Amino acid sequence: MKGYNFAYLDEQTKRMIRRAILKAVAIPGHQIPFGSREIPLPYGWGTGGIQVTAAILGADDRLKVIDQGADDTTNAVSIRRFFARTADVATTTKTADATVIQTRHRIPETALRDGQIIVYQVPQPEPMYRLEPSRVETRRMHALADYGLMHVKLYEDIARLGHIGISYDYPVMVNARYLMAPSPIPAFDNPKMHMMPALQLFGAGREKRIYAVPPYTEVRSLDFVDHPFHPARAPHACGLCGAGDSYLDEVLTDDRGGRLFVCSDTDYCETRRADGQVGAEGVPVGMPGGAVEATQ
Amino acid sequence: MAYVAVKGGERAIDNAHAWLAETRRGNPDVPEIGVAQIAEQIGRAVDRVMGEGSLFDRELAALAIKQSQGDLIEAAFLLRAYRTTLPRFIHSEPVDTAGMAIRRRISATFKDLPGGQILGPTYDYTHRLLDFALASEATVAAAPEASHPVGEMAHVHSLLRHEGLLENDEPAAAGEPGDLTRQPLSFPAPRDVRLQALARGDEGFLLALGYSTQRGWGGTHPFAGEIRMGEAVVEIIPPELGFPIDIGDITLTECQMINQFKGSKTVPAQFTRGYGLVFGHSERKAMAMALVDRAMRAEELGEDVTAPAQNIEFVLYHSDNVEGTGFTEHLKLPHYVDFQSELETVRRMRRDMAAPMAEVAQ
Numbered sequence: 001m002k003g004y005n006f007a008y009l010d011e012q013t014k015r016m017i018r019r020a021i022l023k024a025v026a027i028p029g030h031q032i033p034f035g036s037r038e039i040p041l042p043y044g045w046g047t048g049g050i051q052v053t054a055a056i057l058g059a060d061d062r063l064k065v066i067d068q069g070a071d072d073t074t075n076a077v078s079i080r081r082f083f084a085r086t087a088d089v090a091t092t093t094k095t096a097d098a099t100v101i102q103t104r105h106r107i108p109e110t111a112l113r114d115g116q117i118i119v120y121q122v123p124q125p126e127p128m129y130r131l132e133p134s135r136v137e138t139r140r141m142h143a144l145a146d147y148g149l150m151h152v153k154l155y156e157d158i159a160r161l162g163h164i165g166i167s168y169d170y171p172v173m174v175n176a177r178y179l180m181a182p183s184p185i186p187a188f189d190n191p192k193m194h195m196m197p198a199l200q201l202f203g204a205g206r207e208k209r210i211y212a213v214p215p216y217t218e219v220r221s222l223d224f225v226d227h228p229f230h231p232a233r234a235p236h237a238c239g240l241c242g243a244g245d246s247y248l249d250e251v252l253t254d255d256r257g258g259r260l261f262v263c264s265d266t267d268y269c270e271t272r273r274a275d276g277q278v279g280a281e282g283v284p285v286g287m288p289g290g291a292v293e294a295t296q
Numbered sequence: 297m298a299y300v301a302v303k304g305g306e307r308a309i310d311n312a313h314a315w316l317a318e319t320r321r322g323n324p325d326v327p328e329i330g331v332a333q334i335a336e337q338i339g340r341a342v343d344r345v346m347g348e349g350s351l352f353d354r355e356l357a358a359l360a361i362k363q364s365q366g367d368l369i370e371a372a373f374l375l376r377a378y379r380t381t382l383p384r385f386i387h388s389e390p391v392d393t394a395g396m397a398i399r400r401r402i403s404a405t406f407k408d409l410p411g412g413q414i415l416g417p418t419y420d421y422t423h424r425l426l427d428f429a430l431a432s433e434a435t436v437a438a439a440p441e442a443s444h445p446v447g448e449m450a451h452v453h454s455l456l457r458h459e460g461l462l463e464n465d466e467p468a469a470a471g472e473p474g475d476l477t478r479q480p481l482s483f484p485a486p487r488d489v490r491l492q493a494l495a496r497g498d499e500g501f502l503l504a505l506g507y508s509t510q511r512g513w514g515g516t517h518p519f520a521g522e523i524r525m526g527e528a529v530v531e532i533i534p535p536e537l538g539f540p541i542d543i544g545d546i547t548l549t550e551c552q553m554i555n556q557f558k559g560s561k562t563v564p565a566q567f568t569r570g571y572g573l574v575f576g577h578s579e580r581k582a583m584a585m586a587l588v589d590r591a592m593r594a595e596e597l598g599e600d601v602t603a604p605a606q607n608i609e610f611v612l613y614h615s616d617n618v619e620g621t622g623f624t625e626h627l628k629l630p631h632y633v634d635f636q637s638e639l640e641t642v643r644r645m646r647r648d649m650a651a652p653m654a655e656v657a658q
Contacts, residue, residue, distance in 0.1 A: 004381065033480040038380040042373070043622030045629065068633045075629050077306050105633045123623070134609055136483045162648050167637035186637040206619045208480035232640045249632055250639065264633055 007054040007087040013037055017055035021201060024212035029174025031125050036208040046079055047205030049102050049121035056117060057100060062090045064098035069106035069264035095267050107189040109246050109268040112198035120183040122204040125211060127171045127181040147179045158227055173220045174213055188231040188247050193219040236261040239281035241272035320365050334358035343576025344368055348617060349375030350496050352546050352575050373618045387472060389531045389540055393550050394451050396526040403452045404520040405554060411449030416525060452522040453552055462567045481612055490592060495574055497615030499581045505605040506587035514603030516590045517556035525549040525577050549574050551582035555590050560598050
């Protein structure tokens with residue numbers, strides 16, 4: 001784009017971010033402060049993820065951007081356009097074809113492989129912020145690996161409610177050392193982070209932190225022996241493709257309790273339907289009236 | 297088809313932008329407002345946007361105000377997103393506000409003082425009556441001018457200094473001053489970084505915090521020692537020259553609060569200071585900043601830290617309105633994946649609760 005460097009950020013800034021990323025990879029799960037820049041998108045809308053993506057993107061990369069698992073949600077469209085405009089990189093909606101995937105709130109259903117990088121947009125990198133708002137305090141707790149506060153919170157949930165009451169942004173221990181916020185992905189996605197072959201990078205722009213999980217690193221969701229971690233999903237099959245293993249969105253279809261459960265991962269759903277899988281409320285691909293025509 | 301309706305698309309975004317542009321222009325029968333008109337006639341808004349946008353450029357700030365339809369936080373955001381792309385060549389020498397070309401200078405602590413009290417272009421003593429004459433265009437008579445020019449004026453605090461009643465200026469820190477736009481905030485935050493955060497901070501937030509100190513939430517017993525506004529020279533020392541050169545004037549408002557201090561075992565009672573400095577004519581912001589600056593020195597001065605304005609971490613993390621507005625407004629982004637996971641959790645809890653109750657009923 002005229003007047004701007006490749007992928008918007010100047011090379012000095014990219015270098016600073018890459019240094020932070022390298023440090024983050026070297027200390028899995030540890031939050032690295034970095035000199036976050038203003039991005040022409042608002043704070044809280046993916047500025048951390050955008051800076052990480054901008055710092056790692058090369059001219060021959062193929063970028064996929066998802067929000068809520070979908071490529072066609074407005075903010076995903078907006079961020080994909082930002083990079084198509086400022087870096088002129090190829091974009092894709094296919095998880096398998098992407099070299100870099102920027103995501104908000106989901107990990108794709110299709111398993112990621114060696115060589116891919118997934119960049120998470122992180123609103124709040126501090127996993128204990130609801131329990132201890134002072135970052136001076138939480139930094140000390142991380143340094144001492146003093147995570148009793150979080151265990152007590154989970155215990156109290158079980159004592160009062162019978163279950164752990166966290167259903168997204170469910171805290172994980174990385175490499176048996178750092179407590180980490182996985183970003184607000186549903187707890188359903190947490191197991192995908194464990195020993196993932198792809199590199200996982202996390203960018204929090206407003207909070208000015210970068211952290212990482214290198215490939216094949218242990219990522220454990222906190223739990224207790226007698227209350228094991230439970231990754232929940234709606235107990236249904238996708239109405240369009242019939243998948244019984246994917247994370248589902250619940251779509252209200254009328255005001256009389258009618259609802260449709262569909263895959264939140266649009267690429268996964270479309271790929272299955274292209275392969276001939278049809279759910280209870282779907283129509284085969286190519287037929288008129290197909291429910292999920294691309295709106296672009 | 298409801299499923300399709302909740303998905304956005306590129307076309308929807310393009311159409312929204314086109315509608316926004318049309319709305320921004322308003323009724324085409326009304327002449328379009330010019331950037332120069334905004335810079336000249338909506339100057340206080342321009343000042344605020346320059347301050348919170350951290351860029352002294354009246355023309356760009358006026359453009360940002362036009363582009364944002366007068367949404368000043370949006371305008372500050374536009375200015376910052378531009379500013380961050382600019383190379384940073386050098387930092388200036390400390391601005392000598394004592395040498396300021398004064399347009400306004402008042403002290404609430406002395407009836408008269410060397411240089412005198414200069415009211416300048418202030419709203420202070422206007423009666424807040426709507427001036428219906430302004431609704432129609434009219435020429436404005438030139439303001440009368442003083443018979444003799446106003447010279448340099450020493451700061452009020454320098455007049456008190458020889459008695460030792462007032463704390464001295466902190467010695468200038470060696471090396472480069474901190475810069476929040478390059479380095480993330482870390483604690484303990486040095487005063488230069490704190491002052492930078494306040495100078496960029498939201499006027500409304502600082503006003504509320506400053507006000508809270510006056511109502512007992514971390515009181516500082518303040519007196520407006522001096523408020524001055526005018527043009528100050530900005531100097532840099534290019535490495536290849538080795539001596540300062542003048543690169544231009546900027547309008548600044550400076551506030552020196554003088555605050556009572558009881559003293560401690562080692563320090564006799566004296567007056568302490570809170571400092572405010574902002575771009576343009578922004579007195580409310582400069583005064584609020586000085587109150588909050590002083591409140592944040594509580595720990596350093598051995599006072600109890602009990603109120604929000606005294607909590608450095610609280611103040612610095614929440615004073616930035618560009619960060620605050622982004623994160624508050626991000627709640628309108630889709631969250632249905634997380635909401636779905638909460639739905640399942642709540643349903644499970646309700647099921648578990650219903651089961652034993654059904655047993656009891658039998």
